Amino acid sequence: MSERWLQSGSLLCLEPIWPAPSRVRARVTTRLGGVSQGSYASFNLATHVGDRPEAVQANRLRLEQELQLPARPCWMNQVHGAEVLADPVVPDAVQGGADASCTRRPGTVLAVLTADCLPVFFADRAGLRVGLAHAGWRGLACGVLQATLEALGGEPRDLLAWIGPGIEPERYETGPEVRSRFGGRAFADAFRPSAQSGHAYTDLARIASLLLAQLGVGWIGQSTLGTGARADDFYFYSYRREGETGRMASLIYLEPDRAGS
Numbered sequence: 001m002s003e004r005w006l007q008s009g010s011l012l013c014l015e016p017i018w019p020a021p022s023r024v025r026a027r028v029t030t031r032l033g034g035v036s037q038g039s040y041a042s043f044n045l046a047t048h049v050g051d052r053p054e055a056v057q058a059n060r061l062r063l064e065q066e067l068q069l070p071a072r073p074c075w076m077n078q079v080h081g082a083e084v085l086a087d088p089v090v091p092d093a094v095q096g097g098a099d100a101s102c103t104r105r106p107g108t109v110l111a112v113l114t115a116d117c118l119p120v121f122f123a124d125r126a127g128l129r130v131g132l133a134h135a136g137w138r139g140l141a142c143g144v145l146q147a148t149l150e151a152l153g154g155e156p157r158d159l160l161a162w163i164g165p166g167i168e169p170e171r172y173e174t175g176p177e178v179r180s181r182f183g184g185r186a187f188a189d190a191f192r193p194s195a196q197s198g199h200a201y202t203d204l205a206r207i208a209s210l211l212l213a214q215l216g217v218g219w220i221g222q223s224t225l226g227t228g229a230r231a232d233d234f235y236f237y238s239y240r241r242e243g244e245t246g247r248m249a250s251l252i253y254l255e256p257d258r259a260g261s
Helices: 053-066 137-142 144-152 185-190 204-214 231-235
Strands: 003-008 011-016 024-029 084-086 100-103 110-114 118-124 130-135 159-163 191-193 200-202 219-222 248-254
Touching (some): 100 144, 110 118, 118 144, 118 204, 159 204, 185 191, 185 204
Antiparallel strands (some): 003 011, 118 130, 191 200
């Protein structure tokens, strides 16, 4: 088992099962438990997808309250790049042009939004550092995982990584521009040819896992759930499946000590 379901008030979330210290808190929200309507029903946390701003703000407030977060999340303006924010300090304000963040500060809540792309969680074995990356194929190709490791510092072998739910291969057909970025036999099993010439069904999580292994990460885990193809995917938003839709949030933070440091 790679994850467990958690009910927090009205919210249903995922928690990774990984060997991180207990002070490391990690969650993935689902689409259930909020106030958004229509295509965004119901727990959309993204402000940029066309949902009513007041609904998003109500959902974000519910996120903070139901999960008893120590601070408002540090949201980013995700651009499918490799920029990493180190120790973000302005919660609940969109911080521009970044797709990953990391911190050593207890109580700083890192966040990424996804609806098919991968959330990739990082923690060190000592429970002193955490990071979180938004990883679609463009981010993986331009090095967002490597950039996150570099920002975290230390030895990669001392880090844990958990790949959250993203688009399944059977739903994710890509063109030659993706295959060309991950060439060679190392990534061969991440692609299965489709009926369309030059296209392939692409295992995004497999690519991320192979990249993390190449970078020397000491422990790598992966969600068994996905966002696009199987019957139980109604728990998650999927841009590829729905087009106009909301976004889930992935969160990670270091639990503050009793003095609130």
